[in-house]
Amino acid sequence: MKYFGGIDIGSTTIKIVLIDGRHHIVADVTCPTGSHFHKNTMAAFEGLLADSNIRRDDVVYIFSTGYGRKLFKESDETISEITANAIGANGLCESHESIQTIINIGGQDLKVIQLDREGQIENFAMNDKCAAGTGRFLEMTARNLEVEVDELGKYHERAQGVPITINSTCTVFAESEIISLLANGHGKEELIAGVHYSIAKRVARLAKRFGMEGTVFFDGGPAKNQGLVNALEDELMRQVIVPDTPQITTAYGAALLAWEAYDDMGEAVNG
Amino acid sequence: MDNEQLRRVRKTTRLHLAMEAEETLQRIEDFPDKPAAMNYFYSMFRDTYIGTPALPMAKKIIATMCMQVPLELILAADAIPLRLCSGANAYDQIGAEFMPSKSCPVVKATIGMLHVNQTLWGNSLRSIVIPTTCDQKKKAIELLGDMGYPIYTLEMPSSKDSDRARFYWQEAVKQFAIDLQKFTGNRITTKKVQAAIAKIADAAGLFRKLYELRRSTPPLILGTDLFLVNNAYFIDDIDRWRQAVATLIAELEERRENKVSATNRQAQRILFTGSPPIFPNFKVPILVEQSGGIIVADETCSSTRLFSDSVAYDEAGLNDIVPAIADRYLKPSTCPCLTPNSDRLRKLVTMARETGADGVIYQALSGCLPYEMEQKLVNQTLAEKGIPMLYIETDYSPEDMGQLSTRVEAFIESLKARNKKKIKTK
Numbered sequence: 001m002k003y004f005g006g007i008d009i010g011s012t013t014i015k016i017v018l019i020d021g022r023h024h025i026v027a028d029v030t031c032p033t034g035s036h037f038h039k040n041t042m043a044a045f046e047g048l049l050a051d052s053n054i055r056r057d058d059v060v061y062i063f064s065t066g067y068g069r070k071l072f073k074e075s076d077e078t079i080s081e082i083t084a085n086a087i088g089a090n091g092l093c094e095s096h097e098s099i100q101t102i103i104n105i106g107g108q109d110l111k112v113i114q115l116d117r118e119g120q121i122e123n124f125a126m127n128d129k130c131a132a133g134t135g136r137f138l139e140m141t142a143r144n145l146e147v148e149v150d151e152l153g154k155y156h157e158r159a160q161g162v163p164i165t166i167n168s169t170c171t172v173f174a175e176s177e178i179i180s181l182l183a184n185g186h187g188k189e190e191l192i193a194g195v196h197y198s199i200a201k202r203v204a205r206l207a208k209r210f211g212m213e214g215t216v217f218f219d220g221g222p223a224k225n226q227g228l229v230n231a232l233e234d235e236l237m238r239q240v241i242v243p244d245t246p247q248i249t250t251a252y253g254a255a256l257l258a259w260e261a262y263d264d265m266g267e268a269v270n271g
Numbered sequence: 272m273d274n275e276q277l278r279r280v281r282k283t284t285r286l287h288l289a290m291e292a293e294e295t296l297q298r299i300e301d302f303p304d305k306p307a308a309m310n311y312f313y314s315m316f317r318d319t320y321i322g323t324p325a326l327p328m329a330k331k332i333i334a335t336m337c338m339q340v341p342l343e344l345i346l347a348a349d350a351i352p353l354r355l356c357s358g359a360n361a362y363d364q365i366g367a368e369f370m371p372s373k374s375c376p377v378v379k380a381t382i383g384m385l386h387v388n389q390t391l392w393g394n395s396l397r398s399i400v401i402p403t404t405c406d407q408k409k410k411a412i413e414l415l416g417d418m419g420y421p422i423y424t425l426e427m428p429s430s431k432d433s434d435r436a437r438f439y440w441q442e443a444v445k446q447f448a449i450d451l452q453k454f455t456g457n458r459i460t461t462k463k464v465q466a467a468i469a470k471i472a473d474a475a476g477l478f479r480k481l482y483e484l485r486r487s488t489p490p491l492i493l494g495t496d497l498f499l500v501n502n503a504y505f506i507d508d509i510d511r512w513r514q515a516v517a518t519l520i521a522e523l524e525e526r527r528e529n530k531v532s533a534t535n536r537q538a539q540r541i542l543f544t545g546s547p548p549i550f551p552n553f554k555v556p557i558l559v560e561q562s563g564g565i566i567v568a569d570e571t572c573s574s575t576r577l578f579s580d581s582v583a584y585d586e587a588g589l590n591d592i593v594p595a596i597a598d599r600y601l602k603p604s605t606c607p608c609l610t611p612n613s614d615r616l617r618k619l620v621t622m623a624r625e626t627g628a629d630g631v632i633y634q635a636l637s638g639c640l641p642y643e644m645e646q647k648l649v650n651q652t653l654a655e656k657g658i659p660m661l662y663i664e665t666d667y668s669p670e671d672m673g674q675l676s677t678r679v680e681a682f683i684e685s686l687k688a689r690n691k692k693k694i695k696t697k
């Protein structure tokens with residue numbers, strides 16, 4: 001049995017996906033990147049192999065992507081996360097309508113990728129200069145409100161009042177703003193909802209550069225947050241499609257590319 | 272826009288509006304020790320901006336912009352006046368599609384609001400009356416007409432001093448009275464007009480009491496609260512408004528008895544003038560009162576100017592009364608769309624002296640050329656009288672609050688220092 005690996009080494013988390021010859025995800029793992037990229041990625045990879053009972057030799061091709069892609073010596077090829085994300089999104093999306101916009105919110109960046117009708121990348125825009133509209137903003141919020149990041153969506157759902165407006169776009173200034181709002185007795189739920197709208201507004205501003213048509217696909221770790229998804233739909237004023245496993249979309253795309261590259265080499269692939 | 276898209280735009284806009292309104296109301300309510308009578312106004316704005324559909328469903332609405340449209344005639348025609356001038360950033364974003372990027376946010380927001388809420392008025396909106404005041408209102412007439420709204424152009428002169436101008440306006444107002452009867456299907460009689468004049472005079476009388484209470488030493492009510500009360504006049508039922516204001520006055524008079532002040536002794540007294548602060552855009556007034564100032568007077572068309580003057584007529588016939596109404600709306604006007612505007616300069620100096628203002632804060636909304644251009648003359652005039660002025664140019668977005676607060680605080684601190692020096696040198 002041959003397997004193909006996609007490794008997305010992000011600024012905040014490492015995602016590894018292994019697929020079989022039919023493109024099914026057979027194993028995946030997500031863990032913190034930490035400071036030692038190579039060591040932590042190796043550990044995650046070896047751990048994943050052990051947990052899923054797969055031998056290293058059975059993984060016949062590996063593509064790495066993401067911020068730290070060039071640092072992982074074990075991969076056969078590297079690819080930008082923009083391309084990997086586009087391929088992963090198209091692979092995961094079951095809708096017949098072709099995806100035209102991909103919004104990816106990562107730990108430290110925010111990307112909008114515009115695709116043409118054939119699924120090729122036409123254009124993209126990034127915010128990688130500041131933490132506004134990124135996972136970091138959510139982490140800061142969770143820390144200050146003393147909740148877990150993956151609980152934020154639940155709190156948003158419970159909000160009864162109007163979401164609190166967060167005026168600062170800068171994460172650093174927004175932190176002060178949130179702390180003072182909290183001190184003034186505002187509810188956690190409404191504050192969290194307000195944070196989601198603030199991020200969504202920032203994202204919408206970037207996304208609107210491309211005048212969105214067609215299906216909008218949203219991935220990255222923060223896409224697991226249903227509150228954020230709802231806020232994004234409100235700010236974009238359109239429906240947004242989120243895959244079941246949004247955080248590993250890019251790694252999945254890298255794995256698909258690994259399969260394609262191996263296939264191109266003329267080797268037979270057993271199902 | 273297809274139906275689904277329109278539904279989404281409305282949903283999101285309504286949410287943004289609610290968020291802005293809630294934020295402003297919380298900032299206003301944040302000041303300690305508010306008169307209980309203010310709760311009527313806080314609730315009214317909450318219900319209008321945060322509750323479900325923010326459109327009044329009265330039977331016959333005559334909507335207006337600016338303050339030059341004679342409300343007495345609208346009331347006499349048994350219709351409800353509704354001032355549309357919008358202070359919402361949410362609507363401003365939508366209106367941006369229709370107007371140049373640097374243009375009057377009041378007009379932009381109003382256009383945005385009307386665009387999003389098309390078809391929601393039903394049969395109640397009989398006319399939108401827009402006086403030909405500034406350039407942007409004039410062009411808005413065309414844009415809104417294009418949207419399918421029933422717009423009525425009320426022709427106002429650019430100058431008010433000559434007899435020609437006075438007559439021109441009187442004729443426009445007379446025709447407006449005739450047309451109002453057509454829109455509403457109701458007759459305007461002398462009795463009805465007299466009753467309407469009395470009602471509005473009563474409202475003005477109540478405001479004058481508030482004005483006295485606001486400018487007393489120490490001040491008994493915050494300027495931000497007063498702006499809210501006067502903004503409520505745009506949209507509230509006039510009888511309910513009068514009732515609520517009477518209650519507020521009674522409470523403030525009681526506070527005066529008990530020596531309860533709206534602020535501390537060190538608060539610097541500020542006269543606020545310029546482009547109108549309209550709910551929820553109370554950004555600058557709130558900053559002023561958060562920074563150690565208190566607004567004891569204002570010269571704006573969303574507040575004090577609404578109530579400054581009364582209708583004076585000799586003969587009790589419509590031929591005399593209607594021109595008298597016209598006069599009331601033109602002669603005392605200090606809107607910068609008029610030239611010359613020496614009345615405004617005089618008024619500002621008189622008001623500053625009368626209310627013991629320590630300084631003047633002049634707000635111009637970016638893109639509002641008349642106010643932006645007049646600031647130089649106003650600054651000069653005030654400087655000659657030894658009255659310090661701070662000029663602020665801003666728009667509806669909250670992004671400049673950080674820089675603005677620094678400038679406002681610095682200005683107020685300089686007023687404090689100035690006053691300390693005055694006391695020392697006495």
